[in-house]
Amino acid sequence: MLRDKVRTGTALIINEIYPSVQGEGLLIGTPCILVRFQGCNLRCPWCDQPSALSFKKPNANIDDILEEIAKYPQRHVVLTGGEPFAQPSLHLLIYELLSRGYSVQIETNGTLWNEKLKDVATLLHITCSPKAVVNWYVHPSILQSAKELKFVVDDELSIHALKRKDFLPFLERKLIVLQPESNKVKFLLKALEIQEHLLKEGYTVRVIPQTHKLIGLR
Template identity: 45%
Template sequence: MRLLKKDLLKETFKVVEIFRTVEGEGRWVGLPVVFIRLEGCNLRCSWCDTTYSYDGKSYTVKTLKDILQEINSYKLKRVCITGGEPFLTPNLDILVKSLLEENYYVFIETNGTLWNENFKDIITDNLYITCSPKPPLYFVNKELLPYIKELKFVVDENLSINHIIKPEFVNIIKNDIIVLQPESNKPEMVEKALNLQDQLLQIGIESRIIPQCHKVLGLP
């Protein structure tokens, strides 16, 4: 671990769990990764499969030093920060900056509704932000938009093509970074994802259908 300011090492975070797995969603799928699940979420999606991440009791307060030591023990180079909603953690930027300084590739999964101004100073090629806009509004904070490297839509009964091709998503869509993820790997949602993929192709937009592969593999 590189030397960090002692006061930073004492920063605390509400951590639900830290574990080693393979990335099961999006463009990092299949790669070995350490997950940091932070506590709290500002949304309540009906199909959420990690409700324990915001029940207010399933977390442990850990210092930055404790987190870095645990992450280092896995000897991997990729870290995914998820939730809940990680941007609810006010000092998220300190955790991310510290991981980047330790030469990790950092992946943040966010619903896109929140932003932290301090991130403007730490955006690098080693920081990958994937945004999964959520129903009913599929709102994404305008300050976050320029830093999104992947759009991931959960294909449920709510999602339509109009939610995907919203004007504010156009620049991201041009980079061909759209993932369609069938809700809970349900067969009917796989069929809907295929239909949405065809609709997008008709207007010149490609997308990738990627299920939750960790569930297929029986992993957390």
């Protein structure tokens, strides 16, 4: 009974929920249900989801969200935003998704963390995208739990940033993705140059554009 009350009484801020295909990062091509939260703690100049930046009043309880997700056959749920970790009750939704057998991916800027996810962090695919607007800061718990680092290649990104001490373990394990900003040619070329430079130093990174945009998906 208590668990039911928590699900129906806990509200989150949802921008939209819809079926799609993961178009970014190491899980590219995976059929998924995308849950986009409303509200972000950062303001990146090239953000491609400006409608999801501002914080609004909570508009959906956990049962509402689970009911919407259950409409679709996909079993992989991508929690994105906005910034998912800006939702204080994020862990409650994740507990419910895991208990129902979903795989859960969180796309985060890496600056925030929810300590109540500590015990299930290994079950999650956390995609962290460090941002120049906070000088590439990533919360230590995100660094411990992330399965990949995805860098948007823009005018700010440099090889020096990629080789920060905090990020070297990901370089060494080939878990870094370079994503050209807005799929612009100049940033694709920059990504390829960075990739070649790192290859000469013994590091392999992947260059992956936003493929959902290339094929006309949201």
